[in-house]
Amino acid sequence: MDQEPLPSEGFAEVRIVAATPxxxxxxxxxxRRxxxxxxxxxxxxxxxxxxxxxxxxxxxxxAGPARSWLSTSESSPEGPAHTDEV
Known part of the structure; x- marks a missing residue:
């Protein structure tokens, strides 16, 4: 599997998989909120x-709830990715 480049500092790539659009x-x-x-x-x-x-x-x-959560959260060691992630 090819490694994707990491996003810039402060950004995160989110992938959502759902049954319907x-x-x-x-x-x-x-x-987004x-x-x-x-x-x-x-x-x-x-x-x-x-x-x-x-x-x-x-x-x-x-903004909002994410700001308060980020200010109190701590980094955790990276765990292995799910086996079905692309």
Whole structure:
């Protein structure tokens, strides 16, 4: 598997996989209320249907509940990725 480049400092790439495009958009909307974000990109999620949505969020531009959570959270060691992640 090819390694994707890491996002710039302060940014995170989020991938949402859902059975329907509407469900994926609803989750993305919640993230947008907490963080500034770039335009989302959506793709088919494999042969079983569904939607895979990619979103880049700016953690430096946190708002509301995300700001308070980020200020009190601690970094944890990176664990292994899920075996089905791409």
């Amino acid at each position: 509407d469900t994926a958009r609803r989750v993305a909307e919640v993230l 907490c963080f500034a974000s770039a335009e989302q990109r959506s793709y088919p999620a494999g042969t079983g249907g569904g939607t895979r949505l990619h979103l880049t969020i700016d953690t430096a531009q946190a």
